[in-house]
Amino acid sequence: MARVRRGRPVDGILLLDKPLGVSSNHALQSVKRLYEAAKAGHTGSLDPLATGVLPLCFGEATKFSQYLLDADKAYESTFVLGTVTDTGDAEGRVLEDKDASGVTESDVITALQAFEGEIEQIPSMFSAIKQGGQPLYKLARKGLEVERKPRSVVIKTLQLRAFRGGERPEADIYLECSKGTYVRSLAEDLGRAIGCGAFVSALRRTRAGPFGIEDSMTLSGLEALKGTGESGVLDTLLLPTDAALGALPLVRLSESSGFYMRQGQPVMVSNGPRDGIVRVALDSGEFLGVGEMLDDGRVAPRRLIVTGR
Missing domain, CATH: 2.30.130.10 (PUA domain)
Structure with missing residues (x-):
């Protein structure tokens, strides 16, 4: 006997500005409940540390989510130089600390040039890539480390937007990249190239395929609209089912x-x-x-x- 799906039929794409500190799936389930939708899915995970554009597909739009998974992305991120963590971000355990006060803005700009174009990355052990049926981050949390094959990605734009010197310099980075690019791995590789280590302290996705942050709704904004009690007000925010296929x-x-x-x-x-x-x-x-x-x-x-x- 077929399982009866709960919820109402909702079709379309919502652009969510994912909040800090929650997983992509948690954000998806929260929005799905607001819409009382029968079927929904996201289009590629953002770490709890990350905020920004997370397209959510409802109903028939889920059939075309792969086109957003495969799309180019854009990010704004802050790299902290002089520290290495086991996760490559601010939530990890510190493995190494160095005085990086000698690192200059020019050093960062020069090092960044080596990462433009097609490069190979070794995914972090704290990524969601599966090996033997298990996400790597679950193995990492058990204290296990496995060999990961390098993956080819393309960094189309890589810019230093701001630099703040000191014992732990901070570099604000903007990048446009192909699917599968790990910003944490980029920070670690950049820190290795400069010779001082680095990790990601902030990460914001500003574009996913054709969709920008300027058109995205916050979770709190959606909750406020739902609270007005106006029937169908949230449905007016949905983009057409084929909005991801414009290319x-x-x-x-x-x-x-x-x-x-x-x-x-x-x-x-x-x-x-x-x-x-x-x-x-x-x-x-x-x-x-x-x-x-x-x-x-x-x-x-x-x-x-x-x-x-």
Whole structure:
């Protein structure tokens, strides 16, 4: 017997400004309760230490969350030089302390240049990457350390925004990067390159794919709106189900072609891309889902939304 899902059907994407000190899943569950939603998921974890843009997908939008998981991200972060912690952030146990008062702004700028472009990172033992079915951070909390393979990531922009000298200098960093980039690992590698160690004391995600922090809602803001008692006020904040797919080419179909696509059949399109993944919508503008262009000019359904629930 199929399990009955509790909650109401809600479709769309909410941009949450995740608060400090809570996990991504805790933030998701809090928002899901506010919306009384049957189904929701986030699009890539932010550490409790981190704040910022966390797109939350509801209902049919969860089918396309992978496009946000794979999207580029942007961060603002503060690195503290002169200290190494076991987690790479301020919550970890201090492993090494050095007087870094000799480090200059020029030293940091020069060292940062080596990390622009495609680089390899070794994920922290306190990351959420799974090995043997267990997240690394769970192994680390048991005092275990396992070998991790380097991962290729791309740092597209890496800038020093501010520098505050002293025995424990602080560097405010802005970066734009590919998916899978670990800012804590970047801080540790930078500290190693300078010769004094470093960790992340603050981290804020300012962009996830096409979505910026300026369009995000705080949890307290959502709670305040919910408290007004106005029916549907939170639903007005939801972006369309296909909002994460704006980078994909759009293919429009007639009502009749849309009918056959909903039956799982490839349909012919005129003036469509030669290949690749596309967004599919009716001429009326109704979003159908994601399709793949075939060699013969047809588009085949790959991930379609369900309507009329």
